[in-house]
Amino acid sequence: MANKLTISLSPHVHGGDSVKKNMYGVCLALLPALLCSFYFFGLGAIAVTAVSVASCVFFEWVIGKYLLHLGRPTVTDGSAILTGLLLAFNLPANIPLWIVVIGALFAIGVVKMTFGGLGCNLFNPALAGRAFLLISFPVQMTTWPTPGLPFLTIADTAVDGQTGATPLAVMKLIAKGDATMNDLGDSITDMLLGNTGGCIGEVCALALIIGLIYMLAKRIITWHIPVSILLTVFVFAGLMHLANPSTYVAPQYHLLSGGLLLGAIFMATDYVTSPMTAKGQIIYGVAIGLLTVVIRTWGAYPEGMSFAILIMNAFTPLINNYCKPKRFGERPAVVKEGGKK
Amino acid sequence: MKTFKIGGVHPAENKLSAAEPIKVAELPKVAVFPVSQHIGAPAKPVVQKGDKVKVGQVIAEAGGFVSAPIHSSVSGTVLKVDTVIDASGYKKPAIYITVEGDEWEPTIDRSTDLVTLADRPELTPKDIINKVQVAGIVGMGGACFPCHVKLSPPPGSKPEWVIINAVECEPYLTADHRLMLEHADEILVGVTLLMKAVSVNKAFIGIENNKPDAISLMTEKAKAYPGIEVVPLKVKYPQGGEKQLIDAVVGRQVPAPPALPVSVGAILQNVGTAFAIYEAVMKNKPLFERVVTVTGKSLAHPTNFLARMGTPMSQLIDACGGLPADTGKIIGGGPMMGKALLNTEVPICKGSSGVLIMNDKESKRGEVENCIRCGKCVGACPMGLEPYLLSALSERHDWEACEKEDIPSCIECGSCRPLLDLIRMGKSTVMGIIRQRNAK
Numbered sequence: 001m002a003n004k005l006t007i008s009l010s011p012h013v014h015g016g017d018s019v020k021k022n023m024y025g026v027c028l029a030l031l032p033a034l035l036c037s038f039y040f041f042g043l044g045a046i047a048v049t050a051v052s053v054a055s056c057v058f059f060e061w062v063i064g065k066y067l068l069h070l071g072r073p074t075v076t077d078g079s080a081i082l083t084g085l086l087l088a089f090n091l092p093a094n095i096p097l098w099i100v101v102i103g104a105l106f107a108i109g110v111v112k113m114t115f116g117g118l119g120c121n122l123f124n125p126a127l128a129g130r131a132f133l134l135i136s137f138p139v140q141m142t143t144w145p146t147p148g149l150p151f152l153t154i155a156d157t158a159v160d161g162q163t164g165a166t167p168l169a170v171m172k173l174i175a176k177g178d179a180t181m182n183d184l185g186d187s188i189t190d191m192l193l194g195n196t197g198g199c200i201g202e203v204c205a206l207a208l209i210i211g212l213i214y215m216l217a218k219r220i221i222t223w224h225i226p227v228s229i230l231l232t233v234f235v236f237a238g239l240m241h242l243a244n245p246s247t248y249v250a251p252q253y254h255l256l257s258g259g260l261l262l263g264a265i266f267m268a269t270d271y272v273t274s275p276m277t278a279k280g281q282i283i284y285g286v287a288i289g290l291l292t293v294v295i296r297t298w299g300a301y302p303e304g305m306s307f308a309i310l311i312m313n314a315f316t317p318l319i320n321n322y323c324k325p326k327r328f329g330e331r332p333a334v335v336k337e338g339g340k341k
Numbered sequence: 342m343k344t345f346k347i348g349g350v351h352p353a354e355n356k357l358s359a360a361e362p363i364k365v366a367e368l369p370k371v372a373v374f375p376v377s378q379h380i381g382a383p384a385k386p387v388v389q390k391g392d393k394v395k396v397g398q399v400i401a402e403a404g405g406f407v408s409a410p411i412h413s414s415v416s417g418t419v420l421k422v423d424t425v426i427d428a429s430g431y432k433k434p435a436i437y438i439t440v441e442g443d444e445w446e447p448t449i450d451r452s453t454d455l456v457t458l459a460d461r462p463e464l465t466p467k468d469i470i471n472k473v474q475v476a477g478i479v480g481m482g483g484a485c486f487p488c489h490v491k492l493s494p495p496p497g498s499k500p501e502w503v504i505i506n507a508v509e510c511e512p513y514l515t516a517d518h519r520l521m522l523e524h525a526d527e528i529l530v531g532v533t534l535l536m537k538a539v540s541v542n543k544a545f546i547g548i549e550n551n552k553p554d555a556i557s558l559m560t561e562k563a564k565a566y567p568g569i570e571v572v573p574l575k576v577k578y579p580q581g582g583e584k585q586l587i588d589a590v591v592g593r594q595v596p597a598p599p600a601l602p603v604s605v606g607a608i609l610q611n612v613g614t615a616f617a618i619y620e621a622v623m624k625n626k627p628l629f630e631r632v633v634t635v636t637g638k639s640l641a642h643p644t645n646f647l648a649r650m651g652t653p654m655s656q657l658i659d660a661c662g663g664l665p666a667d668t669g670k671i672i673g674g675g676p677m678m679g680k681a682l683l684n685t686e687v688p689i690c691k692g693s694s695g696v697l698i699m700n701d702k703e704s705k706r707g708e709v710e711n712c713i714r715c716g717k718c719v720g721a722c723p724m725g726l727e728p729y730l731l732s733a734l735s736e737r738h739d740w741e742a743c744e745k746e747d748i749p750s751c752i753e754c755g756s757c758r759p760l761l762d763l764i765r766m767g768k769s770t771v772m773g774i775i776r777q778r779n780a781k
């Protein structure tokens with residue numbers, strides 16, 4: 001008996017939290033948005049998602065095993081699957097599949113594995129993959145199929161060119177004076193439900209919000225990052241709208257359009273690349289919100305969310321350095337107030 | 342409801358033995374007394390092989406001011422002065438006594454009548470502290486710091502309150518809980534003695550609200566003792582940490598080490614210690630028995646025992662239905678801060694609050710995973726530290742950065758779970774470096 005007792009240091013109980021549990025938890029939270037996108041974009045979305053996930057997992061495995069010789073393989077922990085899902089969510093449903101593979105290679109190979117794999121990367125792999133593709137293949141990356149035509153084949157979409165301008169592109173035109181508010185055809189309800197142009201995972205606001213609620217309830221993330229981003233965008237865009245309603249769209253369009261919700265809920269909250277303390281997370285969130293509206297309104301690209309997050313990813317180590325948690329005992333001790341003996 | 346302000350976690354409570362009344366454990370055949378059952382200098386044996394001893398007789402005297410004498414818990418013959426592997430896992434000098442009968446020192450009052458301060462008005466603070474010192478009382482929550490030292494605060498500091506730790510925040514353990522239910526009055530008199538010893542007129546007893554029966558009983562009884570207030574606390578680990586408890590009860594934060602609790606006016610004692618002080622001062626009974634929770638999910642009958650010091654743990658485990666076949670780990674103390682034991686022959690000591698048997702599956706550790714900086718450890722740390730950072734810095738042996746990031750403040754509570762291994766290594770190294778520097 002005595003020789004098979006485990007001798008280890010305290011604590012002897014564990015909360016049961018693990019990398020796996022968190023990663024698959026996020027994947028589960030993405031499920032509603034995934035199903036919505038399948039419904040709206042049909043086979044195209046399914047194909048892009050499948051290829052993206054498969055290639056991310058494959059690259060993670062190959063690189064981890066043959067290049068990095070990792071002692072503990074990280075391919076089963078769900079992080080590659082999550083990157084694959086998020087990358088697909090940031091792509092149009094009719095994008096040629098070989099581009100998806102390149103995006104996955106960049107995301108996993110360059111952004112994640114070169115830094116040492118899970119937990120070591122500076123930038124969010126899926127977002128960096130998207131940015132890379134956006135710069136390399138601007139046409140394919142900004143041609144969106146119009147949703148609402150379920151089960152179009154991929155070929156059909158490409159040939160027929162069933163594409164439409166996204167609300168974001170229209171917003172940009174309005175800001176430049178090339179379009180008016182009337183061109184912003186999509187009603188708020190359509191945007192909520194996902195009946196609008198855009199990338200696979202970003203169109204259905206409702207499904208994304210369900211994911212947020214799930215992650216908050218399961219304590220996978222805290223409210224600090226998503227709420228500070230959304231609030232900042234709402235306030236900042238709202239002030240601009242109040243100042244000049246004919247040039248700047250109402251804040252709810254900002255909130256519901258493009259990758260804002262997807263970014264605020266799933267991308268900016270990526271553990272590895274976001275700050276550790278509540279204070280740091282709020283600074284990070286507010287900065288992302290401001291940058292997004294600035295890029296969307298005055299930048300060259302219609303979508304500012306991914307760039308805003310990537311920029312703030314770079315600041316995360318700095319924020320971590322300056323936003324320390326309050327140490328115990330720093331609160332000045334009230335020693336001996338007069339009269340109270 | 343009150344609680345401490347920073348961090349904290351909620352491990353599963355598993356208080357299996359909460360409804361089990363305290364049972365008097367049988368006398369051992371041979372009792373074993375390690376001479377170092379407290380923080381500070383080991384006690385010096387004053388008996389030799391063949392000596393006859395009685396229950397309550399001094400067998401080892403204090404090795405200095407920060408030390409405590411050890412009394413025999415049994416009557417019989419000294420078998421040998423040898424070594425034993427104690428709860429720390431190290432071999433320590435120990436006195437072995439073969440038990441014969443149960444003959445107590447005649448000076449010990451064995452009646453159960455309650456003696457209050459009103460019956461003994463002649464007691465001075467000095468008398469009380471002296472009694473505590475000769476009775477060998479140490480902090481019974483596990484830290485085992487000699488009690489009389491705590492009651493003699495350094496000159497210049499001014500105690501304002503006595504705070505009694507009745508939190509028992511470790512999962513599984515129920516010894517303090519049962520003690521309060523069965524000996525509320527004795528504990529309260531013990532608290533009045535503590536108040537008198539350090540000349541304060543206010544005491545708080547902090548109890549977590551997962552023990553509502555103890556809270557209502559103690560609150561009811563405390564009405565008869567002016568100045569004692571029971572403070573119900575919201576359940577959160579590690580509320581029993583002294584700094585956390587002071588913060589929870591009176592809202593003051595003890596500064597970083599080496600500051601003592603008394604620097605914010607608090608004198609802390611465990612509820613079991615208050616009981617021991619009552620017995621020592623009012624009943625002339627030295628510290629030689631204590632309440633121990635023997636528990637575990639696979640154990641047939643988890644029980645709270647009143648056990649004599651020196652009783653081997655195996656005997657208590659047998660009295661609970663024997664060691665389960667699937668035992669994987671035996672822990673002295675609770676699951677968060679207790680120590681894994683090398684074998685079941687480890688004797689019950691002054692600081693043994695519990696024996697926890699874990700089955701094979703529970704006792705295995707998980708795989709090491711990469712840190713993904715989820716930030717949960719930062720939210721959990723009750724000292725406001727960054728465990729992920731301390732662990733990474735310790736792994737890199739960057740002691741300077743460890744010190745800068747306040748690693749000495751870590752109370753090793755284990756709220757950051759797997760990270761504590763490396764942090765503990767870093768902390769002890771940094772403390773060593775600091776000691777060396779100060780010595781120069």
Ligand code: SF4
Pocket residue numbers: 721722723724725726727728731750751752753754755756757758761764
């Ligand atoms: S063990 Fe130390 S670092 Fe970890 S949570 Fe407790 S005080 Fe913080």
